[in-house]
Amino acid sequence: MLVNGVWQENWQPVQAKDEDGRFIRQTSSFRNWITPDGAPGPTGSGGFKAEKGRYHLYVAYICPWASRALMVRELKGLQDVISVTVVNPRLTDQGWQFGGYPGVDEDALNGARYMHELYTLADPQISGRATVPVLWDKQTETIVNNESADIVRMLNSAFAGIVDQGPDLYPQDLAGEINVLNEYIYTDLNNSVYQAGFASSQEAYDEAYGKVFAALDELESRLNDGRAYLFGDRLTETDVRLFVTLVRFDAAYHGLFKCNRNTLRAMPNLHAYTRRILALEGVASTVNIDHIKAGYYSIKALNPTGIVPVGPSEI
Template sequence: MSDSGEFKRDATYIPDRITQDARKPEHGPVEGDLWPVEPGRYRLVAARACPWANRAIIVRGLLGLEDVISMGLCGPTHDDRSWTFDLDPGGRDPVLGYERLQQAYFQRFPDYERGITVPAVVDVRSRGVVTNDYPWITHDLFHEWRDFHRPDAPNLWPDDLREEMDEVMERVYTEVNNGVYRCGFASSQRAYDAAYDRLFTALDWLEERLADRRYLMGDAITEADVRLFTTLARFDAVYHGHFKCNRNKLTEMPVLWAYARDLFQTPGFGDTIDFDQIKTHYYVVHTTINPTQVVPKGPDPSGWLTPHGRERLQRH
């Protein structure tokens, strides 16, 4: 948190990468260790409540990597120490044997001082964390694990759109994905007002961009859509009220609402969303915002399954 009350996200993560033959990757930073792609060696630890982890769950499923990279799911709440495996029998991850994700971090870094975040990739062999650098986790699931993708896996990173897509995703991240948090955790009126204006300026831009194209980059789903979807899916359930992002609801933005429903109804997207876990996480964990920890019953999620009409924008 800055002196002016503006929320500042700690964006320092474990910088290790998993690549083919532990080679130097073509894109992105190489500041940590390189690990080899190896089926069965790694476990993705995620939580359905978390939008950043939700990305990794979606991409793993879209690419068909379920039998190559196992997945452990934490419950929707955590304390100051760590996310916990309270959804599993006995409260322990069945592969790692841990009660807390913190144990995987400490297994590799006994003095680890930063937040214990999801998603995290854990080396099953050593039971130590490999990386929690979520933007590069999903990037590398596509680029480095291609030999294990299902035959009809979508091209989430088209080469000819890479430059434009990077720009779109950067704006989506700064103004929308992180923008809702800047609203929710602002500790001054001035910081909140500025964050609110930035967020809805970006949502208006997206409403216009998606008016004549089915997906963010055109006719096919890309990583950019995955990144935007996880915030839109939580907007009315959490961000509108809990984070005071209340100029309007998602359901009151006709283009974005139709676009979000289109993705929700696409296999690999809506089936990763658990609205009860999402609401429980935000309303129970964020006690400074919601000290009563009362979780709202609404909104009614049935609207997500109504016709969206976005097929008409598809160009063949």
């Protein structure tokens, strides 16, 4: 991680934890919003007007948070509006690296070797982790936002005047329910799989494992009535946020994170739901199982040998 703009060599991909060994996720530090006219969004400051070609997304295919943003870029038809760089899936002792693995990019935009260099470009005195996703402004050469929940929401509406957009992922009439379900899915599933994987006490692991499978059971029965998506016929941002965890479940969380009561495949509604979303135009291009396995299984603290499992090959 960075401390006052300097990368710490003894960086470990072990995350912060509380006194009972529970994993704690850090908060994102850049929270500005792209808006149609450049006015400030719900957080941060203004000056980031929606313009074609001005913004760039840095992602890792391994990362569910980055994949949310990448998926929304596809669903909203923003491929020609926002450019993308994919980092190497294997975390190094310098954090995320550009190049050096099939299907990844060099940083053609800024010529950085590591993601942390972009953070210090944006703020030479920054302290914190150099996470993906990063939404970069080519014009002012800074990070607009590094919080995927914000990025998902701004990409849903900011570019409406520039491209003919896909589905409204945050319709006003569902906003309240979306916020509530987002929170539940984040706490009990998106983040709980990490809490299980990075737990450093049996108690913390048991607690996280319990939350993961209670949430999966709950969501499996929500889909019992045959609905296509969480809120019925309409795909929303909540589906995006759930999908990115489900699509990684059998390949990474079941094995490496010890979430092994059952696979996703054994939950017929959720499995069919995952495949339904995967089949939507553009979505499959945002899912790379090889990167997901290579990335998660490169976390030395959890898998010291670095051996990557062969299966599963299918979602």
